[in-house]
Amino acid sequence: MQNVLASIITIGDELLIGQTIDTNSAWLAQxxxxxxxxxxxxxxxxxxAADILAAMEHAQGISDVIxxxxxxGPTSDDITKPTLCKYFGATLVENKKVLEHITAFFEKxxxxxxxxxxxxxxxxxxxxxxxxxxxxxxxxxxxKQKKIFISLPGVPLxxxxxxxxxxxxxxxNSFETNSIQHLSLSTAGRGESFVxxxxxxxxxxxxxxxxxxxxxxxxxxxxxxxxxxxxAELLQLQYEKLHQLVKPYCYAxxxxxxxxxxxxxxAQKDLTLSTAESCTGGAIANAVTNISGSSAxxxxxxxxxxxxxxxxxxxxxxxxxKTYTTYSEETATAMSKQCVAVLDTNYAIAITGQIEKxxxxxxxxxxxxSSQSRQKAIKVPLPYAREKNKELAVNLALNFLRVFVLxxxx
Amino acid sequence: MQNVLASIITIGDELLIGQTIDTNSAWLAQxxxxxxxxxxxxxxxxxxAADILAAMEHAQGISDVIxxxxxxGPTSDDITKPTLCKYFGATLVENKKVLEHITAFFEKxxxxxxxxxxxxxxxxxxxxxxxxxxxxxxxxxxxKQKKIFISLPGVPLxxxxxxxxxxxxxxxNSFETNSIQHLSLSTAGRGESFVxxxxxxxxxxxxxxxxxxxxxxxxxxxxxxxxxxxxAELLQLQYEKLHQLVKPYCYAxxxxxxxxxxxxxxAQKDLTLSTAESCTGGAIANAVTNISGSSAxxxxxxxxxxxxxxxxxxxxxxxxxKTYTTYSEETATAMSKQCVAVLDTNYAIAITGQIEKxxxxxxxxxxxxSSQSRQKAIKVPLPYAREKNKELAVNLALNFLRVFVLxxxx
Numbered sequence: 151m152q153n154v155l156a157s158i159i160t161i162g163d164e165l166l167i168g169q170t171i172d173t174n175s176a177w178l179a180q181x182x183x184x185x186x187x188x189x190x191x192x193x194x195x196x197x198x199a200a201d202i203l204a205a206m207e208h209a210q211g212i213s214d215v216i217x218x219x220x221x222x223g224p225t226s227d228d229i230t231k232p233t234l235c236k237y238f239g240a241t242l243v244e245n246k247k248v249l250e251h252i253t254a255f256f257e258k259x260x261x262x263x264x265x266x267x268x269x270x271x272x273x274x275x276x277x278x279x280x281x282x283x284x285x286x287x288x289x290x291x292x293x294k295q296k297k298i299f300i301s302l303p304g305v306p307l308x309x310x311x312x313x314x315x316x317x318x319x320x321x322x323n324s325f326e327t328n329s330i331q332h333l334s335l336s337t338a339g340r341g342e343s344f345v346x347x348x349x350x351x352x353x354x355x356x357x358x359x360x361x362x363x364x365x366x367x368x369x370x371x372x373x374x375x376x377x378x379x380x381x382a383e384l385l386q387l388q389y390e391k392l393h394q395l396v397k398p399y400c401y402a403x404x405x406x407x408x409x410x411x412x413x414x415x416x417a418q419k420d421l422t423l424s425t426a427e428s429c430t431g432g433a434i435a436n437a438v439t440n441i442s443g444s445s446a447x448x449x450x451x452x453x454x455x456x457x458x459x460x461x462x463x464x465x466x467x468x469x470x471x472k473t474y475t476t477y478s479e480e481t482a483t484a485m486s487k488q489c490v491a492v493l494d495t496n497y498a499i500a501i502t503g504q505i506e507k508x509x510x511x512x513x514x515x516x517x518x519x520s521s522q523s524r525q526k527a528i529k530v531p532l533p534y535a536r537e538k539n540k541e542l543a544v545n546l547a548l549n550f551l552r553v554f555v556l557x558x559x560x
Numbered sequence: 561m562q563n564v565l566a567s568i569i570t571i572g573d574e575l576l577i578g579q580t581i582d583t584n585s586a587w588l589a590q591x592x593x594x595x596x597x598x599x600x601x602x603x604x605x606x607x608x609a610a611d612i613l614a615a616m617e618h619a620q621g622i623s624d625v626i627x628x629x630x631x632x633g634p635t636s637d638d639i640t641k642p643t644l645c646k647y648f649g650a651t652l653v654e655n656k657k658v659l660e661h662i663t664a665f666f667e668k669x670x671x672x673x674x675x676x677x678x679x680x681x682x683x684x685x686x687x688x689x690x691x692x693x694x695x696x697x698x699x700x701x702x703x704k705q706k707k708i709f710i711s712l713p714g715v716p717l718x719x720x721x722x723x724x725x726x727x728x729x730x731x732x733n734s735f736e737t738n739s740i741q742h743l744s745l746s747t748a749g750r751g752e753s754f755v756x757x758x759x760x761x762x763x764x765x766x767x768x769x770x771x772x773x774x775x776x777x778x779x780x781x782x783x784x785x786x787x788x789x790x791x792a793e794l795l796q797l798q799y800e801k802l803h804q805l806v807k808p809y810c811y812a813x814x815x816x817x818x819x820x821x822x823x824x825x826x827a828q829k830d831l832t833l834s835t836a837e838s839c840t841g842g843a844i845a846n847a848v849t850n851i852s853g854s855s856a857x858x859x860x861x862x863x864x865x866x867x868x869x870x871x872x873x874x875x876x877x878x879x880x881x882k883t884y885t886t887y888s889e890e891t892a893t894a895m896s897k898q899c900v901a902v903l904d905t906n907y908a909i910a911i912t913g914q915i916e917k918x919x920x921x922x923x924x925x926x927x928x929x930s931s932q933s934r935q936k937a938i939k940v941p942l943p944y945a946r947e948k949n950k951e952l953a954v955n956l957a958l959n960f961l962r963v964f965v966l967x968x969x970x
Contacts, residue, residue: 166599167786168589169775172582175604179578189576191611192604194585201601224753264757284944307944343671365579425863431849432842435863439841440947442916444865450873451863453835453845459860459903463873493869506852537850 154325156182157191157209161202161221161230162304165194174219174309181318186327186378187215197221199233206237206299214297215321220304222287224266231272234301238292240274245288248279252286277301280316284308291320298324331382333389334365334374334405337396338549342366345373345396352395360388365405368538369545372405401552408548409437415555416447416497423551424493425451426464426485428476428502429515433540434547449493454485464488477503479516479527486520486527497521497555499547506536513539517547519554526554564735566592567601567619571612571631571640572714575604584629584719591728596737596788597625607631609643616647616709624707625731630714632680632697641682644711648702650684655698658689662696687711690726694718701730708734741792743799744775744784744815747806748959752776755783755806762805770798775815778948779955782815811962818958819847825965826857826907833961834903835861836874836895838886838912839925843950844957859903864895874898887913889926889937896930896937907931907965909957916946923949927957929964936964 158178164170172194179189190213195201202221209216221230235242249271256263270286273279280289280300287303289312300317302309337345342364353362359380365372373392377385393400402411416423425434435451438444454460457476461468466484474480485500503515518527530546532539568588574580582604589599600623605611612631619626631640645652659681666673680696683689690699690710697713699722710727712719747755752774763772769790775782785802787795803810812821826833835844845861848854864870867886871878876894884890895910913925928937940956942949 164773164775165586165602166589167593167773168586168591168599169773171586176575176578176581179576181578183577189578190606192575194602196600224756261751261754262757264753267753307948363574363577363579427842430846431854431858432837432845432861432863433849435842435865436840436846436950439843439863439865440950442946444841448841449866450869451842451861451865452873453842453849453861453863455845455849455855455861456859462904463860463862463902492873494872536852540846540850 154187154215154327155190155213156187156215156217157193157213158189159202159205159209159216159218160192160194160304161197161218162194163196165220166196174304174306177306177310178217178219178313181313182215182217182321183330184332185318185322186330187321187325197229199229199236202230202233203237210294210297210299214325216297216299217317218299218301219309220302222270222301222303224264224270224286228269230301231274234277234290234292235274238274238276238294238299240276242272243275244271245273245279246271247281248273248288251281255286278320280312282308283311283315289313289317291317328379331377331380331385332374333385334372335389335393335396335400336370336372336402336405336408336411337399338370338401338408338545338552339399340371342371345371345399348395349373349392352391356388357384360385362392367407367545368534368542369549370401370408374405401549407437407441408545408552410441412548412552413438413441413444413447415552417443419559421447421497421555422449422495423447424449424489424495424498426460426489426498426500427451427453428455428460428485428500429505430501430540430543430547431455431505433544434499434501437544437548449495452489452492460485463492465492477514477516479518479529482516482518483520483525483527486518486525490520490522497551499551501543501547503532503543505532505539505543515543515546517543517550519547519551521554521558526550564597564625564737565600565623566597566625566627567603567623568599569612569615569619569626569628570602570604570714571607571628572604573606575630576606584714584716587716587720588627588629588723591723592625592627592731593740594742595728595732596740597731597735607639609639609646612640612643613647620704620707620709624735626707626709627727628709628711629719630712632711632713638679640711641684644687644700644702645684648684648686648704648709650686652682653685654681655683655689656681657691658683658698661691665696688730690722692718693721693725699723699727701727738789741787741790741795742784743795744782745799745803745806745810746780746782746812746815746818746821747809748780748811748818748955748962749809750781752781755781755809758805759783759802762801766798767794770795772802777817777955778944778952779959780811780818784815811959817847817851818955818962820851822958822962823848823851823854823857825962827853829965829969831857831907831965832859832905833857834859834899834905834908836870836899836908836910837861837863838865838870838895838910839915840911840950840953840957841865841915843954844909844911847954847958859905862899862902870895873902875902887924887926889928889939892926892928893930893935893937896928896935900930900932907961909961911953911957913942913953915942915949915953925953925956927953927960929957929961931964931968936960 277290285308489498687700899908
């Protein structure tokens with residue numbers, strides 16, 4: 151076993167002028183990590199041959215795996231590819247298979263190919279071509295002094311697919327790495343600092359080769375144990391201890407979203423769901439329907455962004471809104487009851503509130519959940535800006551529903 | 561005027577294991593850019609003194625402004641601060657004003673201070689302390705050989721506030737930089753490569769100090785002209801030429817989303833909107849309600865994720881669905897007509913389709929828009945994975961509505 155290290159070089163002027171937020175590096179770091187490879191160095195350079203060469207030389211000096219992303223679009227690969235040729239002593243040659251793929255790509259979309267698209271089929275003659283299912287720029291793998299370089303397009307979907315289909319296997323087959331194992335669990339209902347205090351002693355007593363990581367989301371928190379060269383049994387033992395400590399807040403013994411957990415639970419029990427959303431404006435429905443297979447469980451939503459919609463479509467009694475106001479426990483509860491009835495589902499979530507802070511009112515929401523026989527409501531503060539508040543409210547509502555459904559099932 | 565260059569060093573193990581996506585760098589790059597400072601180099605290193613020192617030395621060699629973010633939390637500043645002291649030949653001393661701020665910070669939140677919190681008040685004795693309104697880790701500014709180093713906490717809100725309150729002004733006052741001006745416009749309806757062909761000649765004939773950038777989104781494309789040391793008139797002249805060339809596709813003379821444009825147009829003309837969403841599952845409503853002020857225009861959505869909801873809540877004639885299928889022009893059109901009627905709005909968008917590719921069917925959607933007097937529908941291919949297809953469908957639908965409304969207004 152050896153300590154295998156990696157570097158990521160991101161190419162593109164768009165990164166240096168702040169046009170693009172780099173999400174590729176985090177994904178790549180996670181993937182390399184799960185292969186037992188640690189990221190040592192991450193650098194972004196512009197579309198500039200000298201800077202690219204300097205970054206490659208530096209990365210080669212300190213790491214074994216060098217991933218290069220970006221700089222391969224039809225408007226920028228006239229810099230990156232000749233630079234790769236220079237570094238690896240190669241010549242650009244047209245690759246027939248890639249050219250056929252590009253031609254088919256444009257034909258299928260009824261779009262005209264231009265010279266710069268055809269040029270994307272040119273690759274250095276000493277690379278292994280990594281086929282790009284979703285785009286026109288191929289990935290390229292080079293080997294030099296026992297080190298692996300992989301050049302990838304910067305488009306996240308294309309980059310990920312090439313790595314999943316070819317790149318990660320090529321890396322795994324080339325090095326005998328440390329064994330790294332992860333075990334995660336997901337919690338909701340308590341913030342990071344609260345949980346950190348609960349786990350202080352546990353964390354201090356962990357064996358040296360097992361580490362605890364906090365991965366906070368808005369309204370949820372994933373905990374991850376990572377063992378380096380440790381036995382599966384030892385890691386499992388610590389994981390069970392961790393689980394006992396956070397049991398009241400744990401919603402899944404893996405790193406998944408609350409929406410996925412709800413859908414799994416509802417699928418197991420053959421239950422159906424609907425939502426009545428005022429201040430979240432469809433964000434709960436959107437989160438649930440982002441998940442494959444949701445149509446078997448989720449029957450629909452009424453986004454009642456006006457009292458007119460609350461009364462006329464959802465059928466909330468106008469007097470309730472007049473008596474208790476729009477943002478009240480009574481209105482939220484009536485919304486959830488009506489939602490179960492109108493959309494004919496086993497459960498419904500309703501939410502109404504002030505999503506954006508004003509000069510006089512702090513933002514908050516009333517969340518109500520309902521089955522065909524009972525209801526429950528909660529008032530939650532929403533301390534962030536508009537979009538973050540929506541995201542937080544989605545998770546608070548889904549967790550409130552989860553606990554409510556478990557009460558029925560237990 | 562001088563060419564002032566900057567580097568960003570990001571410190572933190574969490575960046576190297578992929579826990580965190582770095583959004584700070586893009587924001588910093590934009591801010592520096594607007595001061596006329598170009599980012600030359602961006603690097604991420606772990607919580608490791610040798611790597612931090614090497615990155616600082618390299619950055620000092622190639623740039624004038626060095627921004628260091630992260631590594632200042634209560635659990636990691638025992639590495640970063642001593643490293644800064646070593647680099648700048650300083651000693652850590654307790655700063656009274658910072659300590660008072662930290663103490664007040666904990667008192668206000670009713671939380672107990674621990675030793676590592678108190679230690680956050682220790683700063684190198686030769687730095688200018690940049691006060692942190694929203695957190696406990698102060699920013700620090702160092703000057704060395706006519707270069708400026710600014711060390712900032714990694715929490716985005718804290719980092720941004722310190723830069724806005726102190727950092728950017730300190731940088732602007734220390735260098736006489738190039739003048740950089742941007743003019744943007746947003747387009748929809750044509751992809752990046754199509755527009756690139758249209759603009760090939762325009763781009764080739766641009767004066768040397770004006771550059772064109774493509775900022776693609778799913779279903780939209782922003783174009784940005786950047787002038788370095790050019791007159792406002794000259795930039796405006798090129799911008800008008802650009803506008804003429806892309807006029808049929810241009811939806812805004814600034815860099816804004818389609819949802820924002822629709823809301824502006826509807827506000828001007830005092831119009832209202834609703835949506836009937838099947839395959840997007842509330843994503844259009846979510847995008848529209850992400851924008852402040854949307855409640856005056858957007859009345860609600862019916863997310864009909866089942867034929868039951870399409871028929872019973874939206875009131876679509878069951879025979880239409882039976883005769884033409886759920887994913888048809890006729891069903892989409894009926895949905896949009898019913899949406900206008902049921903939610904009583906001037907316009908409605910309806911969408912129905914196959915959001916996820918299966919082994920036998922490529923994903924696609926029928927989008928229909930409706931006013932109180934007419935309808936129009938379009939079939940669009942959705943070539944990506946589930947979530948991206950939803951995002952693309954949202955923009956295609958909003959742009960289809962925009963063109964439809966403009967037909968009525970012209």
